[in-house]
Amino acid sequence: MQNTDQSIIYLDHCATTPVDSMVLDTMLPYFKDYYGNASSIHHKLGRKAAEAIEIARNQVAKLLHASTKEIIFTSGATEAINQALSGIFLHYQQIGKHIITCETEHPAVLDTCNYLSRKGADIQKLPVDQKGNISLNDLQQAIRQDTILICFMFANNETGVIHPIDQIGEIAKEHNVLFFCDATQAVGKIPVNVKTQHIDVLALSAHKIYGPKGVGALFIKRRSAPIQIGSLLQGGKQENNLRAGTLNVPGIVGLGAAASLAMEMENQEISRVSKLRDYLENSLLQIPETFLNGDALNRLPHVSNICFQYVKSTEIMANLPQLALSAGSACASGSLEPSHVLTAMGLNKEKAESSIRFSLGYSTTEDQINQTIELIINAIGDIRNNSPLWQLHKAGVH
Structure with a gap:
């Protein structure tokens, strides 16, 4: 199954999936x-x-x-x-x-x-x-x-x-x-x-x-x-x-x-997407001041929620129109409040607003994950280089 818009890498399957x-x-x-x-x-x-x-x-x-x-x-x-x-x-x-x-x-x-x-x-x-x-x-x-x-x-x-x-x-x-x-x-x-x-x-x-x-x-x-x-x-x-x-x-x-279709695909997809998810995650968690939200073991095989500190998730997504990502529940889009899920887990407002959900699906390929890793790393580097907060953090002030 392929996306009709080939310019978009779709990693928002928790919000909705394309019709097979x-x-x-x-x-x-x-x-x-x-x-x-x-x-x-x-x-x-x-x-x-x-x-x-x-x-x-x-x-x-x-x-x-x-x-x-x-x-x-x-x-x-x-x-x-x-x-x-x-x-x-x-x-x-x-x-x-x-x-x-x-x-x-x-x-x-x-x-x-x-x-x-x-x-x-x-x-x-x-x-x-x-x-x-x-x-x-x-x-x-x-x-x-x-x-x-x-x-x-x-x-x-x-x-x-x-x-x-x-x-x-x-x-x-x-x-x-x-x-x-x-x-x-x-x-x-x-x-x-x-x-x-x-x-x-x-x-x-x-x-x-x-x-x-x-x-x-x-x-x-x-x-x-x-x-x-x-x-x-x-x-x-x-x-x-x-x-x-x-x-x-x-x-x-x-x-x-x-x-x-789900009954046919379930077992093979659990193995396939979990490997892609882990590869994505392991690569992105190498970025400084980055951590996983949630239980690393006890979770769905296709979902990863990552906090990139000192960078707002909205900034990352605005800078990467070729990626379809999410900062939380699709049903809460437009809300000015941080994710109630992440705040219930103890994250403060800043960390909750710096978190992005990646959710993979049938159409996700290794090549797309490689592209995503490169795009995210470059975007975060560019945003942080222009962030006074990040500069203060690097100087040990913030």
């Missing part, structure tokens, strides 16, 4: 040939669309090691997160209003939790250490009789740090508390198994795994006592009464195809 050509080819007939409404099963075109939806549902279920009856389609992970958190609070608040989450969660989770707090939820955000890891002891101690939900992302979107999902799932199961996992960054990149990891509810998005934007899925575990979430949208009985609205057939077909 195989995924696009699978989608195209459902725009122009099989354009029926999947709810119109009384005619052939509608049935064709409905069949395609069920094929995609099976593909997503296989990726998660779930049942097809446990998958509902949404417009993306943000909708799935809102539906899960809001629905669980609405249906379980008579049992309790206590929800445990983490300071480094994605804004889709934190903003929803803040909204629920205004509705009466008792939100407890656990801290992380300097590497971005939570304490399982803190989690154990935080659980109360009125705790209804534990909410942790699988892997962080800025640092790639992976939470101990297996142990979190065990703790939630032991205390009979629901466990919701935002697995948007992890699905398709590392193995995710909702059964063995005791995940009750999970959100994912197609555009993080080489599928189209505007489509995602919500996994809801089937239990003897069904998990009560309800529909976020009203106006139809689609998706087993859990998501009203005409189904986005081409998008869902694309998500299914992307899920199948």
Whole structure:
């Protein structure tokens, strides 16, 4: 898979991935040939669309090691997160209003939790250490009789740090508390198994795994006592009464195809991109006053977050238009505040604003990494040579 703009080295796969050509080819007939409404099963075109939806549902279920009856389609992970958190609070608040989450969660989770707090939820955000890891002891101690939900992302979107999902799932199961996992960054990149990891509810998005934007899925575990979430949208009985609205057939077909592609590529990509990532990282960390943000071992294979002190990340990116990089979450772009993830890990404002996320993907090549290393080293050298702060630091004054 290649970028259409050959002048850009794309290293922002945590923000979004390009649609894979195989995924696009699978989608195209459902725009122009099989354009029926999947709810119109009384005619052939509608049935064709409905069949395609069920094929995609099976593909997503296989990726998660779930049942097809446990998958509902949404417009993306943000909708799935809102539906899960809001629905669980609405249906379980008579049992309790206590929800445990983490300071480094994605804004889709934190903003929803803040909204629920205004509705009466008792939100407890656990801290992380300097590497971005939570304490399982803190989690154990935080659980109360009125705790209804534990909410942790699988892997962080800025640092790639992976939470101990297996142990979190065990703790939630032991205390009979629901466990919701935002697995948007992890699905398709590392193995995710909702059964063995005791995940009750999970959100994912197609555009993080080489599928189209505007489509995602919500996994809801089937239990003897069904998990009560309800529909976020009203106006139809689609998706087993859990998501009203005409189904986005081409998008869902694309998500299914992307899920199948992820299963094929997972093992070889973990090895390939981790080697490229380590090569990039080892080269850039030779630059003076540079360090890695996050856990060097416990993270996604394609993500590296590096702080280049005395140089603002915005300066680096402005000087390198041929590189597609990120200074944090795409959902927080335009914010004047430093990354909430990095500050929660103990970085001050200056260091947080000097950090860049590199996220590799299927199209990343060794030649691109070599070019990136050269461009970054030269840009930082040029910027620092013109920086009074850097000159003061070199003189031992700052």
